[in-house]
Amino acid sequence: xxxxxxxxxxxxxxxxxxxxxxxxxxxxxxxxxxxxxxxxxxxxxxxxxxxxxxxxxxxxxxxxxxxxxxxxxxxxxxxxxxxxxxxxxxxxxxxxxxxxxxxxxxxxxxxxxxxxxxxxxxxxxxxxxxxxxxxxxxxxxxxxxxxxxxxxxxxxxxxxxxxxxxxxxxxxxxxxxxxxxxxxxxxxxxxxxxxxxxxxxxxxxxxxxxxxxxxxxxxxxxxxxxxxxxxxxxxxxxxxxxxxxxxxxxxxxxxxxxxxxxxxxxxxxxxxxxxxxxxxxxxxxxxxxxxxxxxxxxxxxxxxxxxxxxxxxxxxxxxxxxxxxxxxxxxxxxxxxxxxxxxxxxxxxxxxxxxxxxxxxxxxxxxxxxxxxxxxxxx
Numbered sequence: 001x002x003x004x005x006x007x008x009x010x011x012x013x014x015x016x017x018x019x020x021x022x023x024x025x026x027x028x029x030x031x032x033x034x035x036x037x038x039x040x041x042x043x044x045x046x047x048x049x050x051x052x053x054x055x056x057x058x059x060x061x062x063x064x065x066x067x068x069x070x071x072x073x074x075x076x077x078x079x080x081x082x083x084x085x086x087x088x089x090x091x092x093x094x095x096x097x098x099x100x101x102x103x104x105x106x107x108x109x110x111x112x113x114x115x116x117x118x119x120x121x122x123x124x125x126x127x128x129x130x131x132x133x134x135x136x137x138x139x140x141x142x143x144x145x146x147x148x149x150x151x152x153x154x155x156x157x158x159x160x161x162x163x164x165x166x167x168x169x170x171x172x173x174x175x176x177x178x179x180x181x182x183x184x185x186x187x188x189x190x191x192x193x194x195x196x197x198x199x200x201x202x203x204x205x206x207x208x209x210x211x212x213x214x215x216x217x218x219x220x221x222x223x224x225x226x227x228x229x230x231x232x233x234x235x236x237x238x239x240x241x242x243x244x245x246x247x248x249x250x251x252x253x254x255x256x257x258x259x260x261x262x263x264x265x266x267x268x269x270x271x272x273x274x275x276x277x278x279x280x281x282x283x284x285x286x287x288x289x290x291x292x293x294x295x296x297x298x299x300x301x302x303x304x305x306x307x308x309x310x311x312x313x314x315x316x317x318x319x320x321x322x323x324x325x326x327x328x329x330x331x332x333x334x335x336x337x338x339x340x341x342x343x344x345x346x347x348x349x350x351x352x353x354x355x356x357x358x359x360x361x362x363x364x365x366x367x368x369x370x371x372x373x374x375x376x377x378x379x
Contacts, residue, residue, distance in 0.1 A: 006087060006111070010052040012064050016042035017073075025067040026050060030057050059083045059260075061283060061306050061317075075322045080306040082317040084260040086133065088113050091254075094122045095138035101241040102138050102153065105250065112254070133258050139234050149227045149257035154234025155198060161222065164201040165232065168194060174213045181209055183221060183229065183252045187245045194218070197233030223313050227257050263317045268304060273297040277309040277316060 010028055021043050028036040036052050054062075062081045071077065093103055094117045107114050115132070119140045127147045135146060139154040145161070152158075157165060175192045177184045189210065200217040202208070209229070210218040222228040235241040240249075264273070273280070277297040280288040283306040288299050297309070307318040 004110070006055065008054040008057060008083070008087070010054040010057075010062070010064070010081075012050045012052065012079075013047065014040070014042070014050070014066055015047045016045060018070070019044050020070075022068060022070055024071075027063075027065045027067065028052050028054065029063045029065070030060060034058075054083075057083060059086050075304070078304060079321040079323060080304070080319040082260075082263045082306065082319065084263060084317070085255070086258055087111060089254055089258055090131065090133045091115070092117055092122075092130065092132040092135045093138070094119060094135060094140050096140070097138060100138050101235050102136065105241075105247060106136065109247075109251065109254075134254060139236075146226060146228060150229070151253055151257070152228065152230045154237070155230050155232050158200070158230060161203075161206075161228075161230075163203055163206070163220070163230075165198040166201070168197045168199055168218075168232070175218065176211050176213070178207065178209050178211075181207060181221060183209060183249065183256050185252055187249055187252070189243070189245055189249075191243060192238065192240060194233045194238045196237045197231075199232055200230070221256070225312065225314055229253050229257065260314065261316060263319050265319050265321070268302050268320055268322060270298055270300045271318065271320065273299070273309050273316065273318070274311070276311040276313060279310045280318075281308050281310075283307070 012026060012028070014024070014026065016022055016024075021041065023039060023041045026038050026040060034057055036054070038050065038052070040048060040050065042048055060083060062083060064079045064081065066077045068077075088111050090113050091106055092115050093100075093106055095103065096119055097103075098116075103114075103116060106112055122135075122140070130148055132148060135148060135150040137150060137152045140152075141156055142152070143160065155165070175189055175194075177187065177189050179185075192210075197218070199212075200206075200208075200220050202217065203220075205223070207221045207223065208217045208219075209221050210231075212218060218233065219229070219231045222230070233240070240246055273296065275292070275295050275297055277290070280290050280297075280299050282288060288301065288307065290297055290299050292298070299307075301307070301320055304321050307320060309316040309318060
């Protein structure tokens with residue numbers, strides 16, 4: 001819900017495809033303990049929208065279903081969804097500056113549960129002890145590759161990434177942003193000023209977020225199963241913290257690092273996926289055959305359900321539901337109407353009733369039989 005990330009709502013639209021009023025039960029299910037049901041009455045051919053309070057639901061699969069005693073077409077009674085956003089994000093903030101502006105801003109973000117660590121605290125933790133969804137580093141040098149998604153402000157080196165860096169020689173940089181990347185959605189960065197920092201050399205498989213006029217890279221995004229965002233400047237050596245875009249930048253970064261991409265909705269049949277998808281599984285873990293053509297991945301299913309495609313960038317959820325009104329609205333199908341068989345008569349006999357024609361045919365057959373009988377007797 002906008003303005004309250006702790007509250008979630010589900011919107012369900014149902015349609016009565018019959019000519020009679022009916023009472024149905026709507027069920028929204030995630031687990032046995034997370035179940036919401038409601039009975040509604042639908043007028044003939046009525047379309048109705050229901051809003052459910054799904055605050056108790058966690059990120060993961062959700063099923064919406066309709067139960068009716070008079071429905072004979074069950075294929076469109078179930079729809080699948082997936083909550084891709086986490087309700088709470090556990091953020092570990094690593095910095096030796098106890099007065100960092102970043103710490104104050106993170107603490108004010110709605111769904112962030114913040115834990116502050118010094119660099120010594122972080123270095124003393126083993127990988128399995130990092131109970132966080134994301135790490136934010138402020139002017140801290142890191143020698144090991146992060147095992148969880150991370151944001152780095154004020155990078156001095158990135159040896160674990162294999163990226164070459166060089167010092168910024170001018171503070172008068174004209175910054176250009178990669179508007180196609182979701183981190184920079186609704187962000188201008190036109191007034192960004194940078195006093196000092198480092199520039200990143202171009203790398204294969206790394207996306208540039210901010211560049212200068214000579215195509216030098218100021219900030220990069222590293223995709224993959226464990227994503228990272230690296231900025232070659234910090235808050236003290238730039239005015240980033242004072243820009244109105246900065247909270248949006250931070251929120252977009254957390255969303256890109258932690259949340260899954262939007263769910264892909266499809267109908268049963270052949271389903272096209274991005275080319276980097278290498279495996280597809282049903283919700284019960286069964287492997288689905290996958291083939292590749294025209295730079296895309298494809299799989300085929302006749303059943304509805306929730307599928308998960310895997311790539312080097314993480315999972316992609318695919319909801320397959322039979323929600324096409326061309327198939328489900330069978331009572332309003334435009335089928336051809338055939339006339340009754342009693343109206344099919346030979347040309348030229350229109351205007352005579354069926355009983356008259358049968359009687360006339362019977363009389364003719366009797367006359368033919370009488371003629372043939374007497375002809376045989378006289379011979």
